[in-house]
Amino acid sequence: MVQWVQPSSTTNRIVTTILLGIAQILTLFRINIRRRANRLWWDDAWALLTMFLSQLLLIAMWIRTDTPGLGPLDESHSARIVAYWLVSISFTCTLWSARISLIFSVIRLIPPLFVLRRVSEWMAVIFFLMWAGSLIQKTYICASDRSWYQLSAPQCHLGTDVAIVELVTDLFADVVLAVIPIRLLAGVGLSPDKRRMLYMMFCASLLTSMVSIIHAVFLLGPSGLLEAITAQAEAGTALMVANVGVLSPYVYRLMKNGQDFDSQPYTYYPSFHSNGEVHMRRIPRTPSRTAASSVRFHSETQADSLLVSAMELQVPEKAKTEPSLAVTLESDFETQKSVVVYPTSSPTIWHLSGFLDWDDFVPYRKYATVTWLPTPSRPDLEGRFLSCPSTPFCHGERKEIEEKKTHYKTLSYRRSFSILARERRCLKYHICKFFFGKF
Structure with missing residues (x-):
């Protein structure tokens, strides 16, 4: 046969x-x-x-x-x-x-x-x-x-x-x-x-x-x-x-x-909600050689750490003594403390004290705003930063600095995150972002 x-x-x-x-x-x-x-x-x-x-x-x-x-x-x-x-x-x-x-x-x-x-x-x-x-x-x-x-x-x-x-x-x-x-x-x-x-x-x-x-x-x-x-x-x-x-x-x-x-020039950030839903926020992507490549939060042994990755950052030596990066944590209900950090040529982990009470707000949406500040090396930028002594980072009341000059450009990247997001929520985000691009 x-x-x-x-x-x-x-x-x-x-x-x-x-x-x-x-x-x-x-x-x-x-x-x-x-x-x-x-x-x-x-x-x-x-x-x-x-x-x-x-x-x-x-x-x-x-x-x-x-x-x-x-x-x-x-x-x-x-x-x-x-x-x-x-x-x-x-x-x-x-x-x-x-x-x-x-x-x-x-x-x-x-x-x-x-x-x-x-x-x-x-x-x-x-x-x-x-x-x-x-x-x-x-x-x-x-x-x-x-x-x-x-x-x-x-x-x-x-x-x-x-x-x-x-x-x-x-x-x-x-x-x-x-x-x-x-x-x-x-x-x-x-x-x-x-x-x-x-x-x-x-x-x-x-x-x-x-x-x-x-x-x-x-x-x-x-x-x-x-x-x-x-x-x-x-x-x-x-x-x-x-x-x-x-x-x-x-x-x-x-x-x-x-x-x-995925072919459009936009960046998409997830926000996690208490009912398990994850929404995507669509933000125009601004090409820049001095952009924070990632902002990630994690919680291990009850200590929250902020990882600011600036692999593409090129900063003059004299600018390394000036505060150039502000990180602000906020929820849907209130704004928490901010921190000013110094730029480095490699990823830096800054431990933020005073944020342990954020564990109570895990089911709610939170944000991390990363903003480049006006410094002698970057006079064309405006943003928000803290008044603090010249230390690697400090905490205090946030002060908003509004530059009088026009056409100032702010490079701000918002990432929605959940410090202790459940596996199911994370998985839903991964699947929908990977296959469908959005929810």
Whole structure:
């Protein structure tokens, strides 16, 4: 029966070229979307590597099927043996590289403190070990018995052991890629349409398992190009599934907003509310070489610390003796104390005393305002600061300084935060910001 449904070399070329070509085009779209949004990460690097491996698979497939009489180059028998090795190796590498890209897409979505993130990182290591084990097994079987070199259409018969190993590892990996995101979404308050889209997007990895089962069936017998065409279809499906996590939210945003949310020159900050909702505040992004790159609060052992990261700050030596940065903490009900700090060329942690009572306001929205102050080195800026002696930082009543001159420019960055935000609130923010751009 298998021989009866054997496809021709031309059919193999057409199907493989279409599937892998579509997957490669989608990968280019994915990289462009992430590049425009300045959100390139390791999952994109793995996707790009997968695309290159799929190109190698496509080229090797054309050489392998380039038999005398079919063309176009009428490759020699030895060249087609080499091409089979390339097809076998590049197929395995394409398949597992796509899965590693997908698991990294899940990892970047999970907040660092979540246990599920560490589980996902270990899954990435296990995927890599499965990748290496599959390559070693195939190479050993085909290299130990080279009788297939003498066949008119060179193809190594991998047998039952390889089919079982491939089927088990494929099912395990694809189930993991579906279960971890579903577990991540459990208990997160999302609208039904968003939840359905995310479930469908994450469960798309099971499509690869369906093709993998068909491929394993034909791998058990001398199925020739039928085994090859299902293998190449599995590789193309894996690459397309790896891109679904980026392309689906992009299309969703275009349909809902008429434009890509992440492509606009705005910065979005979250605010956490007592009912578990997280709202995004949209603020125009002002290009500046002297902008605080991050403001982050955390609470450990009942001590709140402020991390002001100014990696891009370039300050003259004489300006380092002047207070140049003001940080103001405030809630919806009152304004707390401010602090003036000195700029440094590396991230600095300032411990703020007197803010322990803020633990009582955890369910409410809070802000951290970072403002560059007028200093001898920055006379074109206005802002708010404290009257205090020349010490690294001080506390006191906030005084607002209003410059009389016009056209003064204030660089102020507001970050909404919750010192002890619940994991569910943080997770909802991560998911909605990552996939939908907003709530």
